Amino acid sequence: MTSMTFQRQIVATTIALVCACAAVPLAQKGGSNLFTDPSRRYSIEFPKDWSWTIVEGAGEALSTFVHPKKEAAIVVERFRMKQVLAQGEITDVFAQIETDVLKENQPYVKDVNARVVTQGPRRLVQIDYKRPGIGEPGKVEDERVRQFSFPIGGSLYRITCFSLASQFNRYESTCQWAAESLKSAEELAGKK
Numbered sequence: 001m002t003s004m005t006f007q008r009q010i011v012a013t014t015i016a017l018v019c020a021c022a023a024v025p026l027a028q029k030g031g032s033n034l035f036t037d038p039s040r041r042y043s044i045e046f047p048k049d050w051s052w053t054i055v056e057g058a059g060e061a062l063s064t065f066v067h068p069k070k071e072a073a074i075v076v077e078r079f080r081m082k083q084v085l086a087q088g089e090i091t092d093v094f095a096q097i098e099t100d101v102l103k104e105n106q107p108y109v110k111d112v113n114a115r116v117v118t119q120g121p122r123r124l125v126q127i128d129y130k131r132p133g134i135g136e137p138g139k140v141e142d143e144r145v146r147q148f149s150f151p152i153g154g155s156l157y158r159i160t161c162f163s164l165a166s167q168f169n170r171y172e173s174t175c176q177w178a179a180e181s182l183k184s185a186e187e188l189a190g191k192k
Contacts, residue, residue, distance in 0.1 A: 031047060031048035031049065032045045032046065032047060032048055033045065033046055033047075033048050033050075033052075035052055035063060035065070036188070037061075037063065037078070038054075040185060040188050040189070041078050041155070041184075041185045042076065042078055042157060042182060042183060042184055042185060042188070043181075043182075043183045043188060044063070044065075044074075044076055044159070044178055044181050044182050044183075045177070045178060045181035046065040046074060046178055047065075047067075047174060049068050050065045050066055050067055050068065050074075051065070051066050051068070052064065052065045052066075053066075059079075060077070060078055060079060062075055062076065062077050063075070063076040064076075065178070067163075067171075071163055071164070071167055071170075071171070072161070072162065072163035072167065072168075072170075072171040072174070072175075073161070073162055073163070074159060074160070074161045074175065074178050075158075075159070075160045075161075075162075076157065076158070076159050076160075076182075077157070077158045077160070078155055078156070078157050078158075079155065079156045079158075080154060080155060080156075081151065081154055081155060081156050084153060084154050085151040087121075087122070087123045088123075089151075090116060090123040090124065090125065090151060091116060092116060094116070094125060094149075094151070095114040095115060095116055095125045095127075096114070098114060098125050098127060098147075098149045099112060099114045099127060102127060102129070102147065106131055108131060108132050109129045109130065109131045109145075110129065110130050110131070110142075111128075111129055111130045112127065112128075112129040113127070113128045113129070114126070114127040114128075119148075119179070119180055120180065122150060122152070124148055124149055124150045124151075125147075125148070125149040126146065126147070126148055126149075127145075127146070127147040127149070128144070128145070128146050128147075129144075129145050129147075130142040130143065130144055130145065130165060131143050131145060133164060133165075141164045141165060141166060142164075142165045143162045143163065143164060143165060144162065144163065144164070144165040144168035145160060145161065145162040146160070146161045146162070146168075146172070146175055147159070147160045147161075148160075148179040148182075150182060150184075152184040152186065153184060153185070153186050155184060155185065157182060157184065159175075159178065159179045159182060161174075161175030161178070161179075
C-alpha cells in the first residue's frame with residue numbers, strides 16, 4: 001500500500017459519516033475562513049464552522065476541512081511535478097492520466113467521469129466518482145466524490161470533496177466555491 005493510499009484511507013475513515021445542512025456556500029452567507037498552508041504553498045477558503053487539520057506522513061502534508069457533523073469533507077493535496085504544464089497542455093490526455101492515478105490509488109472506485117473544465121482563467125480536470133463508504137456491513141452507503149486537479153506552475157494541486165452519495169448535492173456548491181478560492185504558491189508570492 002502506498003503512503004498516499006494509506007493517507008487517503010485515514011482521511012476517509014476519519015471523516016466520512018452521515019447527513020444534512022447548507023446548500024449555499026457559506027462564503028455567500030459571510031461565513032468563511034482562509035487557510036494558508038504553513039509553508040505558503042497554497043491557500044483556500046473554507047466554511048467558518050468547519051474544522052481543519054494537517055495530516056503529515058511520508059510525502060507532502062494533506063490539509064483536511066471537515067463539516068462539524070462529519071457529513072462532508074474537503075482534502076487538499078499538493079505535489080511537485082517533474083514537468084510544468086501550460087494551460088493549453090491541460091487536455092483529455094492529462095484527464096486520463098489523473099483518472100489512471102485515481103484508479104491505481106483507489107481500485108474500488110466506480111462511475112468515474114473525468115473532464116477538462118475552465119474555472120476563471122484556469123483549465124483543470126474535474127473527476128466525479130463514487131467509492132465504497134464506511135460503516136456496518138449491509139448499511140454502507142457509497143461516497144460521492146469530486147476531485148479538482150489544478151496543474152499550476154511546477155505544482156499539481158488536488159482538491160477532493162466528498163460526502164455520502166445521498167448528501168452530495170447539499171455540499172456541491174461549497175466544494176465548487178472552495179476549489180475556486182485556491183491560490184497557488186506563485187499567487188501568494190505575487191508572481192501571478
